[in-house]
Amino acid sequence: MTDVLLESQPDLLMDLDRREQGDVRTEEMLVNMGPQHPSTHGVLRVVLRTDGEMVLEAIPHIGYLHRCAEKIGENLQPFQYIPYTDRMDYLAGMNNNQAFALAVEKLAGIVVPPRGQILRVIFAELNRIASHLVSFGTYGLDMGAFTPFLYAFRERERILDLFEAACGARLTYSYITVGGVHNDIPEGWTDVCSEFLDYFEPKIPEYNNLLSYNHIFVKRTGRVGVISAEDAVRWGLSGPCLRGSGVRFDLRKTMPYDGYETYEFDVPIAQPGGTGSIPRGVCIGDCWSRYYVRVLEMAQSVRIIRQAISRLTEGPSIAEKVQGKKLPADETYVEVENPRGLLGFYVRGDGSAIPSRVKARGPSFCNLSITTHVARDCLLADVPAIIGSIDVVMGEVDR
Amino acid sequence: MTPESICKILKNRFGEVIQDTAVGGARPYAAIRQSDNASWPEVARFLRDEPLLQLNFLRSITALDFLAESKLACVYDLMHVAVDQGDSLVRPQQTWGFAVRVVTERETPSLPSVADVWPAADWHEREAYDLMGIRFTGHPDLRRILCPDDWEGHPLRKDYAYPLEYHGIPGTTEYELTNPYH
Numbered sequence: 001m002t003d004v005l006l007e008s009q010p011d012l013l014m015d016l017d018r019r020e021q022g023d024v025r026t027e028e029m030l031v032n033m034g035p036q037h038p039s040t041h042g043v044l045r046v047v048l049r050t051d052g053e054m055v056l057e058a059i060p061h062i063g064y065l066h067r068c069a070e071k072i073g074e075n076l077q078p079f080q081y082i083p084y085t086d087r088m089d090y091l092a093g094m095n096n097n098q099a100f101a102l103a104v105e106k107l108a109g110i111v112v113p114p115r116g117q118i119l120r121v122i123f124a125e126l127n128r129i130a131s132h133l134v135s136f137g138t139y140g141l142d143m144g145a146f147t148p149f150l151y152a153f154r155e156r157e158r159i160l161d162l163f164e165a166a167c168g169a170r171l172t173y174s175y176i177t178v179g180g181v182h183n184d185i186p187e188g189w190t191d192v193c194s195e196f197l198d199y200f201e202p203k204i205p206e207y208n209n210l211l212s213y214n215h216i217f218v219k220r221t222g223r224v225g226v227i228s229a230e231d232a233v234r235w236g237l238s239g240p241c242l243r244g245s246g247v248r249f250d251l252r253k254t255m256p257y258d259g260y261e262t263y264e265f266d267v268p269i270a271q272p273g274g275t276g277s278i279p280r281g282v283c284i285g286d287c288w289s290r291y292y293v294r295v296l297e298m299a300q301s302v303r304i305i306r307q308a309i310s311r312l313t314e315g316p317s318i319a320e321k322v323q324g325k326k327l328p329a330d331e332t333y334v335e336v337e338n339p340r341g342l343l344g345f346y347v348r349g350d351g352s353a354i355p356s357r358v359k360a361r362g363p364s365f366c367n368l369s370i371t372t373h374v375a376r377d378c379l380l381a382d383v384p385a386i387i388g389s390i391d392v393v394m395g396e397v398d399r
Numbered sequence: 400m401t402p403e404s405i406c407k408i409l410k411n412r413f414g415e416v417i418q419d420t421a422v423g424g425a426r427p428y429a430a431i432r433q434s435d436n437a438s439w440p441e442v443a444r445f446l447r448d449e450p451l452l453q454l455n456f457l458r459s460i461t462a463l464d465f466l467a468e469s470k471l472a473c474v475y476d477l478m479h480v481a482v483d484q485g486d487s488l489v490r491p492q493q494t495w496g497f498a499v500r501v502v503t504e505r506e507t508p509s510l511p512s513v514a515d516v517w518p519a520a521d522w523h524e525r526e527a528y529d530l531m532g533i534r535f536t537g538h539p540d541l542r543r544i545l546c547p548d549d550w551e552g553h554p555l556r557k558d559y560a561y562p563l564e565y566h567g568i569p570g571t572t573e574y575e576l577t578n579p580y581h
Contacts, residue, residue, distance in 0.1 A: 063545040068554050070530070229482045236457050236519030242480075249480050254494040331426050333476050333498065335458065346461045346474070361459035361476075369522040398545060 027051065033383065035064050041138065041387070042394030046371070048383065055383055058375035060368060065398035073358030078104040078347075079178050079323050081358065086172035088360060089396040091134050094127035094163075095338040096396075097176035102257055103334040103345035104178045104355075108325050115315040116180025117258045122193070122308045123166070123175060124258075124336075125301040129200070130159040131339035132294040132301075135391045139291055140211050142388040143220045148211045155203060158196050165189055180318030190309050201302050204295065212292055213279055221291060222273070222282035225374045225386035229285070235370040238363050239341025240297065241390060243269045244290030251337040263304050268296035287389035294339075294391070324353050331357075340364050340391055362396040400479070400495035402427035405452060412449075413442060428474065428498035436510060439501050440537075443516045446477060446497070454497055456480040457513075460523035462531035466557040469505040471533055474498055475513070503533065512538040530555040 034045035043064035049057040069088060073081050078100070085100045086093040098120055105112065112120070137152030160170045166185050167175040175182050211217055227237070232245040242249055250267040252260040270289035273282040282288040327349025335344035341363030348357040367390045375386050406429050409417045416435040431439050446454045454477035461474040478496040503510050512535040514521045524535045525544040532553035535541055543550065552559055562570040 063543075063547070066545040068530070068545075071554055071559075233455050233480050233482055234518050236517070247480060247482055249494075255496075331474075333426065333459065333461070333474075342458065344459050344476070346459065346476075348463070357461070357463055359459070359461040365522065366519060369519065373518075 028056070031380075035061075038141075041392055044368075044387070044392065044394055044397070046375075046383065046387070048380070050380060053380050055375060055378050055380055058371055058383060060371050062365075062368070062394070062397050065394050067399065069399045070358050070360060073355060075354065077324065077353050078327075078355065082177050083172065083174045085360075086174055087395060088362065088399055089338065089340065089343070089364070089393045090171060091393055092127050092131045092339045093171065093173045094123045094176055095131075095336060096343060097174060098124055098258070099334065099336040099338065099343045100345050100347075101176055101178045102336060103332055103347045104327070106334050107330060107332045107347050107349055108178075108322075108327055110179050110319050110322055110325070112180050112258070112319055113316045114259075115184075115313055116317045116319070118308050118312050119181045119185065119317055120176050120258050121260065121263070122305050122312075123163070123173075123181070125304045125308070126159050126162060126193075128301045128339045129298050130156050132298050133159075135294055135339075136207060136211070136291070139388045139391075140217070142384045143217055145211060145214065145217060148207065151203075151207070151210065155200055158199075162189070162193055162196065165192070177318070179320075179322035180316070182318070184317045190312060193305070194309060197302050197305060201299065204299050207295060208277075212288075212295060213277075218279050218281050218288060220381075221287040221385050221389065222279070223286050224378070224382045225287045225389060226283060227285045227370065227374055231370070231373065232285070235373065236366040237341070237370060238366065239337065239339065240290050240293040241341060241367045241370075243267065244293045244389075245285040246270050246289075251335055251342060255335070257334075257336060263307050265300045265303050268293055268300065287385050290389040290391075326351060326353050327355055335361070338363055340393065340396075341367060343396075360396075360399055362399060364390075364392040364394075365397045365399075368392050368397055400452070402497055405429070405495075405497050408449070408451060409442070409445075412445060413438070416442065426498065428500050430500045430502070433502050436501060436503065439499075440511050440513055440516060442499070443475075443513045446499070447516055452497075453479050455482075455517075457517035457519040457523070458496070460520060460527055462527040462533055462555065464505075464531060464555065464557045466505075470502050471505050471508045471531060472500055472502045473510060473527060473533065474500050508533040509536055510534070511536055512541075514538055529553070532556065 028051050031048040031050050033048055035043040045061040047059045048055050069084055072084055082097055085096040089096050133152040133156045137149035140148035163173060164170050167173050227245050229245045229247050232242050246269050248267050248269050253267055270284045271278050272284055274280045329349055329351045331348040333344060333346045335342045343363055344361035346359035347355050350356040375383050409429055416432055416438055418430050418432045446452050456478045458476040458478050463472040476498050479494050501510055510533055512524055524538055527533050528541055529543040529545050530553055564570055
């Protein structure tokens with residue numbers, strides 16, 4: 001793979017000696033990283049087979065947060081299961097609610113009123129910004145930059161305030177529910193939201209100056225953990241991890257749901273180093289590209305929310321008589337584009353109100369499975385860079 | 400590329416192996432005849448490599464338990480993801496999905512692994528083995544993934560008995576035993 005990359009991007013040769021400098025081999029040693037390691041973002045344990053400073057193999061061990069959420073889904077009615085979906089990917093609760101609600105709606109034939117759909121888009125995109133802000137901040141922490149984290153959380157607080165005003169919760173919302181959204185937004189909410197967008201949009205260039213173009217940060221993440229586009233598809237990567245490898249794939253464009261086809265937005269993907277505002281020293285598919293795609297996506301989410309607010313119509317925000325509705329003896333599989341990638345729910349009904357099978361396909365789970373393939377023959381210090389760039393939320397990996 | 404046309408291509412190529420395609424329902428899929436389960440990797444490779452289909456992205460593997468019929472099943476959800484698109488935005492008609500169902504006996508559940516066709520299947524198959532107890536022959540590293548290695552039973556089976564204790568930790572209270580849906 002290195003040869004292919006070298007041909008397409010000859011300036012990669014420049015940095016090759018960096019790897020050789022670190023290549024001091026002594027004897028093999030097993031290092032246990034996690035489950036309580038700060039850079040593993042939760043309870044991920046990675047067993048590293050090291051030789052001096054080189055990592056020969058990294059094997060992730062997961063399951064520390066396993067609650068068998070799928071079994072719980074077989075014992076509850078869909079609207080009762082919504083709060084459990086929050087606890088899977090706890091940084092993107094809105095998007096998780098939306099995925100499960102969409103699956104149940106498709107199975108039971110529930111139609112969401114237009115206002116409900118627009119509100120869903122607003123909250124899903126706000127949550128995408130909030131989730132990317134956490135990813136941006138903690139990735140800076142992983143790479144030794146403390147300040148961006150504080151800036152990211154300052155902005156995230158304001159989003160959480162907006163969520164609190166709408167549904168009363170700051171982390172596990174259960175706001176988007178089967179049939180629409182739980183309550184309508186309070187009066188004046190859209191003005192506060194627009195105010196936040198006006199405040200937030202100019203901050204994105206600030207983040208780039210703070211972290212994205214920081215020389216040390218680029219050195220730590222550029223050309224580290226390179227995933228080719230073919231490998232990304234083969235391993236089932238999605239979201240910023242897939243787009244960071246240069247594949248322009250976004251479910252909001254290819255299989256739109258909740259009216260995403262009517263919004264104007266771009267799907268940012270990785271660009272080779274040295275083009276436009278992309279610094280030299282990075283390449284398509286490396287940790288920096290995965291990180292940068294998230295920063296670019298925040299600006300697109302702002303665009304979508306602005307359009308959604310402008311078309312917000314009066315009317316009901318939730319369909320009628322959805323609680324206790326019987327599910328037909330059929331099955332469905334629905335995916336949404338969550339901040340981390342494709343979140344899918346398989347729901348199977350048996351004629352009663354309780355589904356007979358619920359299965360969640362988590363994006364972090366699939367994205368994490370490539371770790372062994374990527375974190376191979378790299379430096380020990382590159383492992384936190386690679387894991388951080390995948391942006392896993394262990395609550396959803398272990399479900 | 401509609402599921403109906405994909406089913407037709409599959410039937411032309413594999414004949415009787417493809418069975419009971421529930422086309423027309425809310426969710427069309429193709430089923431592999433149970434006696435021909437061994438040919439599933441071959442079908443999988445065809446689905447991935449056939450220029451017309453190019454289902455190169457494995458979205459999910461869902462293991463199902465049919466207690467009444469004494470069967471277990473796996474549903475493979477596939478999708479096409481175009482790698483070379485240049486600068487054009489992907490339009491809805493440029494991608495397509497498909498699902499395949501493979502059924503096995505409940506007493507000795509065993510299916511051929513497709514981890515060499517789609518590497519993404521590696522962890523999905525381990526999950527199906529862990530939670531539903533389906534053995535995947537030819538899998539490179541088939542061990543439990545979410546539950547501890549010494550866990551007993553497969554939790555997603557419909558007749559799974561809740562453990563009373565695990566290494567001295569009480570697992571189920573008296574109340575929960577008498578009220579399973581509390």
